[in-house]
Amino acid sequence: MLKSIKKYIKNTINIIKKLLIQNKGSIVLSLFFLFIIFVGYIYYKNFTVLKDPKNIKNIILSYGNYGIVVFLLFQIIQVVAFFIPGEVIQISGGYIYGTLFGSIYSLIGITLGSVFVFLLSHIYGRPLVHKIICKKDLKFFDRLLNIGSIKLIVFLLYLIPGIPKDALGYICGISDIKFKDFFVLSTLGRIPGVLASTYFGANIHSGNKSVLIIVGVFSSLLFIIGVLKGEKIIKKIGEK
Secondary structure (H helix, E strand, O other), X not given: OHHHHHHHHHHHHHHHHHHHHHOHHXXXXXXXXXXXXXXXXXXXXXXXXXXXXXXXXXXXXXXXXXXXXXXXXXXXXXXXXXXXXXXXXXXXXXXXXXXXXXXXXXXXXXXXXXXXXXXXXXXXXXXXXHHHOOHHHHHHHHHHHOOOOHHHHHHHHHHOOOOOHHHHHHHXXXXXXXXXXXXXXXXXXXXXXXXXXXXXXXXXXXXXXXXXXHHHHHXXXXXXXXXXXXXXXXXXXXXX
């Protein structure tokens, strides 16, 4: 009797292992989508809290020595769940850590998040990307990535404000760009925007209203230009 029970348990474990191995892709994707849904729920439930850099500062500093780790996680999650605006977290980085360290921590978090989404979409391909990116954005980026040098286009897409950069990470994962080139170009392209956001946040902390107005107006103008003329600018440069 005992031997038959042991044999049954062993066979059951082997069957479970086999099923996990055969369906590991589906399991990973299911867990990923559950994570996105959970993050979306938490974000929208606490929208009024998380849109204020001061509240984010209080949350992060409440973790003491682990605050930097929490900030990095905030930034990584924002890239993965790209519907969350990244600027608020970057501004919070400047508000908490100042321009220099706020920029460094933001870039580390953003880069880690970008690496994750690139590799995830590269491994699971278009079926994953088609489920999380709308057709309009897919067509938009596919069209731009085929204009000219993919390296130049990717750099410009990350550099120009007003373009949904975090969704781009998923699309680059199924494009022809190599991981090394994506890693370098996406990081370099983000630097100006991250610096501007963290500088803005640092000046919120110092209460320098004149700088806030200048940076805010200038950033808003660049954003509007990027939204309205970004595609034309990329096409003009990419086709040369």
